[in-house]
Amino acid sequence: MARLRLGYTKxxxxxxxxxxxxxxxxxxxxxxxxxxxxxxxxxLSLSTDPNNANxxxxxxxxxxxxxxxxxxxxxxxxxxxxxxxSRPRSINPKPSDNPPFQPPPSITVxxxxxHGPEAEPSPHGSALTMTGSxxxxxxxxxxxxxxxxxxxxxxxxxxxxxxxxxxxxxTTCTYPTFMIDRSRTETNRMWQIEVPKQxxxxxFLLHQILAIASYHLAYLHPQSRQAYALRASHHQNAGIRxxxxxxxxxSPANCHALFVSSSLLFxxxxxxxxxxxxxxxxxxxxxxVDVLMLVKGMGSxxxxxxxxxxxxxxxxxxVLHACPDQLNPALDRVVLAVGDFLxxxxxxxxxxxxxxxxxxxxxxxxxxxxxxLGKSAGPxxxxxxxxxxxxxxxxxxxxxxxxxxALALLSYYCVVFxxxxxxxxxxxxxxxxxxxxxxxxxxxxxxxxxxAWALGWIxxxxxxx
Numbered sequence: 001m002a003r004l005r006l007g008y009t010k011x012x013x014x015x016x017x018x019x020x021x022x023x024x025x026x027x028x029x030x031x032x033x034x035x036x037x038x039x040x041x042x043x044l045s046l047s048t049d050p051n052n053a054n055x056x057x058x059x060x061x062x063x064x065x066x067x068x069x070x071x072x073x074x075x076x077x078x079x080x081x082x083x084x085x086s087r088p089r090s091i092n093p094k095p096s097d098n099p100p101f102q103p104p105p106s107i108t109v110x111x112x113x114x115h116g117p118e119a120e121p122s123p124h125g126s127a128l129t130m131t132g133s134x135x136x137x138x139x140x141x142x143x144x145x146x147x148x149x150x151x152x153x154x155x156x157x158x159x160x161x162x163x164x165x166x167x168x169x170x171t172t173c174t175y176p177t178f179m180i181d182r183s184r185t186e187t188n189r190m191w192q193i194e195v196p197k198q199x200x201x202x203x204f205l206l207h208q209i210l211a212i213a214s215y216h217l218a219y220l221h222p223q224s225r226q227a228y229a230l231r232a233s234h235h236q237n238a239g240i241r242x243x244x245x246x247x248x249x250x251s252p253a254n255c256h257a258l259f260v261s262s263s264l265l266f267x268x269x270x271x272x273x274x275x276x277x278x279x280x281x282x283x284x285x286x287x288x289v290d291v292l293m294l295v296k297g298m299g300s301x302x303x304x305x306x307x308x309x310x311x312x313x314x315x316x317x318x319v320l321h322a323c324p325d326q327l328n329p330a331l332d333r334v335v336l337a338v339g340d341f342l343x344x345x346x347x348x349x350x351x352x353x354x355x356x357x358x359x360x361x362x363x364x365x366x367x368x369x370x371x372x373l374g375k376s377a378g379p380x381x382x383x384x385x386x387x388x389x390x391x392x393x394x395x396x397x398x399x400x401x402x403x404x405x406a407l408a409l410l411s412y413y414c415v416v417f418x419x420x421x422x423x424x425x426x427x428x429x430x431x432x433x434x435x436x437x438x439x440x441x442x443x444x445x446x447x448x449x450x451x452a453w454a455l456g457w458i459x460x461x462x463x464x465x
Contacts, residue, residue, distance in 0.1 A: 016043040020139060038140050162231070163210055170213040171196060177216065178267075180378035180423055190316045195260055198313070202257035204246055207239030208264040215271035219426045229272070236268050247301055255305035256312045262298035263317075266385065269294055271427035282434020285410070285442075289399050292388040296396075299389035330419035331369050331379060333457075334412050338366050341408065341450065348446060349405050357394040358405045364390045365413065380420035384428075387413065404447040407439050411454035414439070418458045432458050 014025025015032050017040065025032050027044065035042035140146070175191035199206035214232035218225045243261055246254050269291050273283045302309070310318050342362050349355040368386045372379035398406035418432035436455050443451045 017139060021143070037146060038143075040140075166210045166213040166217075166231075167196070169217060170209050174213050174216045177424070177426060180381070184316075186316050190314055194313050198257045198260065202246070202254055202261075204239045204242035205257040205261045205264075207235040207242065208261045208268065211235035211239060211268050212264050212271070215268060215427065219271070219429070232268070233272065236265070236272070240265070250301070250305055252305075252308050255302065255308050256314050259302055259305070259309050259317075260314060262302065263385075265298070266291070266295055267427045270431060273431070282430050282437065284438045285399060285402070285407070285435055288410070288431065288435050289396060292391070292399075293396060295385065295388040296391060296393075328373060328379060328419075330415060330457075331373060331383070334415050335366055335369055337450075337453065338362050338409075338412050341412070342366075344446075345405055353394070354398060354403060354405055357392055357398060358403075358409055361391050361395050362409050362412075364392075365409070369416070378420075378423060380416055380423055381425060383416050384413075384420050387416075402442050404443060404445065407443060408447045408450035411436060411439055411451040415454050415457050 014027055015035060018025035018032060018034055021034075023034065025034065030045035031042035032044055035044075171192050175195075176188070178191065179187060195205070196209065199209050211232045214228045214235065218228035218232065221228065239261065243258065243265075246258055250258060273287055309315070342359060345355060345359055345362070349358070365383070365387050368383045368390065369379070372382035372386070376382040395406060395409075399410060414432045414436045417428060417435075421428040421432060436451065436458055439451045440448075440455050
């Protein structure tokens with residue numbers, strides 16, 4: 001004999017969803033509390049007047065309430081389990097639980113690359129696995145989870161999930177690409193641990209980290225380059241806006257993060273052009289001058305904190321290890337060529353101001369090369385980053401005006417730039433060939449031989465590295 005529960009009144013006119021779930025409906029109109037709590041449409045809100053021609057049938061009402069109608073259900077999703085509308089069941093479901101992510105038509109996911117993870121994270125993957133599900137109107141198979149939902153549903157988790165993927169990519173794949181000598185464990189630790197720790201305090205640095213990681217993925221996966229470059233640009237722009245505020249008040253607390261941010265911004269400015277410009281055109285002289293101005297400007301601003309930087313948590317960046325016996329044919333040849341250039345400009349250039357400016361900056365380039373050859377395991381990159389900091393302010397307008405003597409000097413800088421690219425610095429890819437071609441198109445007279453020599457060196461060594 002069945003046992004009766006005291007104080008229980010069976011619901012006769014409850015909503016169809018509660019009946020299907022075999023729970024008591026409070027019959028509150030227009031929507032019962034259970035349907036309101038689960039965020040689904042209640043059948044009590046639908047007219048059930050039998051005299052109303054527009055009244056839905058019980059079967060159609062069941063479908064409106066999220067209850068499957070009796071009989072076979074056509075469509076490819078009929079075998080899938082239902083899920084809740086308000087919150088996703090899983091942010092990153094396992095491949096075995098869900099169909100693989102299908103990117104938009106404009107995004108093609110390539111196979112893994114030797115320089116990156118085995119599978120490419122998609123900028124849109126998380127969003128597509130959580131929204132637009134055909135199961136949004138089916139009954140809740142997990143009602144016991146409802147009490148633990150303490151807030152409104154999260155509308156957009158795709159961005160922050162992808163940003164976590166970018167941070168993971170930076171700390172596992174991107175940071176080692178900044179170094180030639182990867183045996184320096186302290187430098188590895190600084191990029192992998194100390195720099196992210198600084199970024200959690202100074203958000204402008206966090207934006208720069210995410211930007212570089214996204215640019216790196218754009219380089220590793222060319223078929224998805226546009227999507228990754230767009231996300232990288234978003235973070236770089238946000239980082240620059242916050243950096244402008246911090247630079248107006250440099251202090252012992254933020255100078256370390258500002259220095260690393262400026263270093264990453266230099267890398268990002270190079271990577272941005274490599275990601276957006278067609279390889280046939282490449283960067284121009286004006287593009288390179290913009291980067292030179294960035295490096296010079298940031299260097300002069302942070303010069304006041306030089307002693308703090310050398311003794312702070314990121315001091316390893318300033319340590320140069322002596323390498324007295326290393327051979328470097330490219331830099332050695334540039335030193336000889338610039339030495340001849342110094343003699344020629346003193347005898348040939350008629351404008352005293354141009355002669356003095358270009359002569360001084362040519363000498364600074366030779367000094368930077370000699371210092372790097374004796375103290376740095378990656379001298380090419382050291383010269384590329386150091387020469388703009390020490391160059392004179394007067395050289396910038398000469399380059400903008402396409403002064404022949406200034407462009408001849410920049411040709412030798414392009415050779416150093418290309419030598420650094422051949423060492424494996426992915427963010428420098430395409431810069432030297434693009435700029436030297438732009439220089440060659442504007443050179444004439446006796447100065448043309450300098451750009452011709454640089455063009456021959458760069459094109460002749462394009463396959464070496």
